[in-house]
Amino acid sequence: RRVSRAGRAATEAVVGLVAAVTGGPDAELLELLQRQPFASGAFARGMNMIGMVSLVFHSYTLFTWAQVTEPLRAEGPGFGPCLEGLTLAWLRALVVLHAVAMPCRVLVYYRSWGVTRAHTAVEAVRRLEAVVRSWEWGACRGLGCLVDAVAVVGVVACEVFVWTGATAGAREVITPIAATIVMSLLARVLVAVLFHHTIEEFVVSQETRRRGLSDDAIERLPCKECSSSSSSGFCCICLSGHAPGDLIVTLPCDSRHSFHKSCVQAWLQLHPTCPLCQRTVLA
Secondary structure (H helix, E strand, O other), X not given: OHHHXXXXXXXXXXXXXXXXXXXXXXXXXXXXXXXXXXXHHHHHHHHHHHHHHHHHHHHHHHHOHHHHHXXXXXXXXXXXXXXXXXXXXXXXXXXXXXXXXXXXXXXXXHHHHHHHOOOOHHXXXXXXXXXXXXXXXXXXXXXXXXXXXXXXXXXXXXXXHHHHOOOHHHHHHHHHHHHHHHHHHHHHHHHHHHHHHHHHHHHHHHHHHHOOOOHHHHHOOOEEEOOHHHOOOEEOOOOEEOOOOOEEEEOOOOOOOEEEHHHHHHHHOOOOEOOOOOOEOOO
């Protein structure tokens, strides 16, 4: 029990520290993600996959570093020991941070996959809340901010070096490294933009469905007076039949979807959909 309590306290302390460093809890993010829980699971997996791929690229660069830089050491000040040491320290810092974040990313990826595979939206939201409030999510967030800071500082330094005093051989080494990091950042931005577009489309769709039709649009719907020969219809809004002399509105979604004008007018002022099939009414 003491070990369990100590572990729980340590976890809460780490999560609290990460939240303090990265700007507080994810309440606003969770509220945003809950609008599209299934897409949010895919979004989290995409972001984590980019981090995993970045670790592979940087590790490969470190493993092949000696072979790539051996011909450049004879070029003199353009790629000397000082620059090589700084570049290696930068790459090693990125690899270490990505490696530390890898277990958390794997856990978030696995749990986000469960969000997408949920059978109902309620279950997906419940799983999503568990992911966002977990310690591994907070760790990924904190380490991700640190990785981004190190990557951006390094890319800026690479650009300054390339444009000021780099030799052609040094550019061949520095430019691909910086380009890989920039591509990783751009891929994350692209995933975030696509996710934001999905959220905005959902919000606009929801707002459209909450707004009813205008009075002019309702008046343009086909309306006719019920005759004795066509009084066998039934209005599902007021649950009464069509009587001779009643004004009957037939919606364009289906010729059988007919209602009393007063009934369907009150409905369409609140909802732009057919009461029966829920299709959007286009007057």
